[in-house]
Amino acid sequence: MNQKVKTTAHVGWRVVRGCARFARLWLVWCWRARPWVALWLAVAGFTWFGAVIQPEPERSATFTAMWAVLGLGLGPGALVATWRMLTGWPVPWFAPRWLIAHAVRLRWPSVAAECGLARTAQGKRGPVLVAPPLARVRVRDGLLSLRVRVLVGQTLETIETAVPKIATAHGAVGHVVKPAGPTAVDVTLMTADLLADGGTALPPQTVTTEVVPMGARQDGTAWYLQIAQRHTLVVGCSGSGKGSMFWGIACGLAPAVGAGLVRLWGVDLKRGVELRVGAPLFTAAAATPAESLEVLRRVIAILDARGHAMAGTARNHVPTVDDPLDVVLIDELAILTAYTDAETKAEGARLLAEILTQGRALGVLIVACVQDPRKETIPARGLFTQTLALRLRSRDEVTMVLGEGMAALAPAHRINPAQPGTAWVVNDDGSTDKVRAAYWPDELIRATAERFAAPTRVDLSPAPVAEDEPERSRRKRSPRKPRAVEAVPDAPAEAPAEASAEVPEVPVDGGEVAA
Numbered sequence: 132m133n134q135k136v137k138t139t140a141h142v143g144w145r146v147v148r149g150c151a152r153f154a155r156l157w158l159v160w161c162w163r164a165r166p167w168v169a170l171w172l173a174v175a176g177f178t179w180f181g182a183v184i185q186p187e188p189e190r191s192a193t194f195t196a197m198w199a200v201l202g203l204g205l206g207p208g209a210l211v212a213t214w215r216m217l218t219g220w221p222v223p224w225f226a227p228r229w230l231i232a233h234a235v236r237l238r239w240p241s242v243a244a245e246c247g248l249a250r251t252a253q254g255k256r257g258p259v260l261v262a263p264p265l266a267r268v269r270v271r272d273g274l275l276s277l278r279v280r281v282l283v284g285q286t287l288e289t290i291e292t293a294v295p296k297i298a299t300a301h302g303a304v305g306h307v308v309k310p311a312g313p314t315a316v317d318v319t320l321m322t323a324d325l326l327a328d329g330g331t332a333l334p335p336q337t338v339t340t341e342v343v344p345m346g347a348r349q350d351g352t353a354w355y356l357q358i359a360q361r362h363t364l365v366v367g368c369s370g371s372g373k374g375s376m377f378w379g380i381a382c383g384l385a386p387a388v389g390a391g392l393v394r395l396w397g398v399d400l401k402r403g404v405e406l407r408v409g410a411p412l413f414t415a416a417a418a419t420p421a422e423s424l425e426v427l428r429r430v431i432a433i434l435d436a437r438g439h440a441m442a443g444t445a446r447n448h449v450p451t452v453d454d455p456l457d458v459v460l461i462d463e464l465a466i467l468t469a470y471t472d473a474e475t476k477a478e479g480a481r482l483l484a485e486i487l488t489q490g491r492a493l494g495v496l497i498v499a500c501v502q503d504p505r506k507e508t509i510p511a512r513g514l515f516t517q518t519l520a521l522r523l524r525s526r527d528e529v530t531m532v533l534g535e536g537m538a539a540l541a542p543a544h545r546i547n548p549a550q551p552g553t554a555w556v557v558n559d560d561g562s563t564d565k566v567r568a569a570y571w572p573d574e575l576i577r578a579t580a581e582r583f584a585a586p587t588r589v590d591l592s593p594a595p596v597a598e599d600e601p602e603r604s605r606r607k608r609s610p611r612k613p614r615a616v617e618a619v620p621d622a623p624a625e626a627p628a629e630a631s632a633e634v635p636e637v638p639v640d641g642g643e644v645a646a
């Protein structure tokens with residue numbers, strides 16, 4: 132009997148508490164949606180006044196209309212409160228955006244507390260939870276953007292560190308964090324995986340030496356990669372999609388290659404298999420360690436010549452048809468710097484370091500792909516000025532590639548193996564973003580390479596030695612001696628006359644590059 136009374140009182144108390152919570156959620160919603168509520172209350176007020184001054188039977192009809200207006204104004208709040216009471220979750224995707232935004236605001240204090248961002252303070256009626264204010268909430272297709280202001284005593288890093296937890300709390304598949312001034316952070320949560328379908332690349336059209344279109348960012352916007360003034364290292368385990376990055380850059384620069392504004396130097400030590408598909412794009416293509424060293428030496432000769440020419444006149448190289456941008460594209464760099472004989476390794480590392488330290492301003496850039504990012508494999512790792520982290524094997528590798536503390540912000544070791552071409556990048560403002568390169572099928576690479584073939588080609592095979600040449604003079608032959616340069620038989624229709632008519636000579640001993 133006693134137990135029964137106790138149970139009835141308990142249920143009654145729970146009902147009261149439930150009603151109080153419902154009323155609080157509703158009132159909070161009314162406060163947050165106050166412009167909407169105020170509008171409908173004003174309309175309801177006018178309707179009530181009209182009902183009061185009208186005689187019967189119009190009065191009853193006008194009162195009914197007033198209740199309908201009140202229902203329209205306050206009803207959504209009741210729906211939101213009911214949904215929150217029943218599920219504890221934000222309003223589902225099919226709800227209007229403003230409704231979802233309000234649900235997110237309602238839930239924010241508890242999410243912030245769970246993620247370690249809120250603190251308790253002494254209020255007038257006891258302890259209250261103080262969460263970092265949400266300055267803005269925006270909902271778009273598959274995206275939820277929050278602008279979070281820091282509390283006194285917090286830094287932007289405090290919020291950034293908690294973002295993975297906030298993303299998980301909202302069931303987001305990805306996130307982007309960007310500073311929005313000294314006291315706020317923009318957090319974008321991806322509620323749908325917009326990178327699930329990487330898409331196929333489109334034939335390149337624009338002549339560019341600055342940035343190339345590569346694919347999409349995780350918020351669905353286009354991803355462009357800066358090429359000018361950067362040495363780019365692409366790191367990813369086998370099958371992570373380094374090929375998409377390689378061809379995205381090579382084919383993105385293809386119109387400029389055809390126009391004579393860019394020279395591509397290819398190094399493919401995996402027996403030249405990758406590079407052969409788009410061979411016409413390259414001024415020279417190396418497939419052996421010896422040829423690779425030769426490519427690097429020739430590029431350094433250009434670097435020397437350009438340095439002399441620019442001394443005292445310009446600080447940064449501007450690509451022209453007479454003096455194009457030189458980009459060395461290396462597939463599997465480690466074969467040159469680690470998996471070869473000691474002499475080639477040392478020479479390769481030395482030449483690479485020379486280009487990486489001096490080439491940026493002089494218009495000689497390196498784009499290198501590698502599977503293993505360890506320092507023993509890539510001694511010059513720290514000299515690359517931007518890194519694309521495709522799928523990696525461990526947190527330690529992410530730290531090696533992107534830096535200390537980046538494994539939480541750019542978890543490249545968690546990239547889905549079923550989505551090759553996906554990578555984490557660090558933007559210029561220090562924020563991280565997930566991107567996916569578009570896929571380049573062989574036919575498109577072939578068609579692009581044929582359409583924008585390099586106006587000139589360099590032969591890397593050793594120059595023939597005359598039979599009657601004395602042995603001593605053979606030994607003295609400089610490794611930088613210019614070799615025969617073959618003109619491409621079929622210059623592309625798009626290439627300007629100056630670019631295709633003459634063949635550039637590779638300079639010797641600091642001589643100028645002649646177009």
Ligand SMILES: Nc1ncnc2c1ncn2[C@@H]1O[C@H](COP(=O)(O)OP(=O)(O)OP(=O)(O)O)[C@@H](O)[C@H]1O
Pocket residue numbers: 329330367368369370371372373374375502550551552553567568569570571
């Ligand atoms: N952006 C992409 N979208 C869809 N599929 C892709 C994409 N990039 C690559 N792939 C597919 O993923 C597979 C592996 O790609 P890829 O050969 O480029 O990897 P990799 O990193 O170069 O591997 P390895 O170092 O072993 O050569 C290929 O079958 C390719 O078709």
